Amino acid sequence: MSVSLQTSASNEMSLERAIIGTWQLVSYQVELQATGEFIDAMGEEPRGRVIFTADGWVAFNLEGTGREPARSDQDRAHLMNTLVAYIGRYRIEGKQWVTTVQTAWAPEWVGTEQRRTVKISGNIAEVVTPWRKMPNWAADQMSRSIIKFSRAT
Numbered sequence: 001m002s003v004s005l006q007t008s009a010s011n012e013m014s015l016e017r018a019i020i021g022t023w024q025l026v027s028y029q030v031e032l033q034a035t036g037e038f039i040d041a042m043g044e045e046p047r048g049r050v051i052f053t054a055d056g057w058v059a060f061n062l063e064g065t066g067r068e069p070a071r072s073d074q075d076r077a078h079l080m081n082t083l084v085a086y087i088g089r090y091r092i093e094g095k096q097w098v099t100t101v102q103t104a105w106a107p108e109w110v111g112t113e114q115r116r117t118v119k120i121s122g123n124i125a126e127v128v129t130p131w132r133k134m135p136n137w138a139a140d141q142m143s144r145s146i147i148k149f150s151r152a153t
Contacts, residue, residue, distance in 0.1 A: 022050075028041060030145050032143050041064070042062060046063060062085070095119065098113050116128070
């Protein structure tokens with residue numbers, strides 16, 4: 001039993017060290033639970049970064065493909081659907097990072113905990129969210145995001 005606990009604690013420490021730094025968005029797909037359909041919610045060439053600090057902060061800013069300056073309120077509303085951004089304190093639990101959100105592009109996320117399962121292999125991080133209803137896309141449908149990052153140089 002103590003070996004399992006040591007292994008679990010060792011894995012957490014390893015992820016805690018490996019996750020620190022700046023990661024560049026490579027791809028962002030959304031899977032719809034009802035149909036199994038995958039959509040490129042952020043387009044073919046999304047951009048963004050996630051930054052994890054050694055003292056437990058995370059800043060997450062992802063943008064969809066082809067964002068242009070808004071010329072109207074309708075344009076500004078559309079831009080909100082091509083953005084995911086939040087900042088908060090994070091902790092590692094097993095294979096997940098858990099963020100207590102302090103600021104966010106979507107006010108309903110402030111004060112919530114956001115869980116992400118992450119697997120880091122070398123300079124690649126593969127991230128999967130739990131099933132949930134996202135404020136940006138697939139209105140009122142359960143979906144999960146599958147995100148790939150590379151360590152920024």
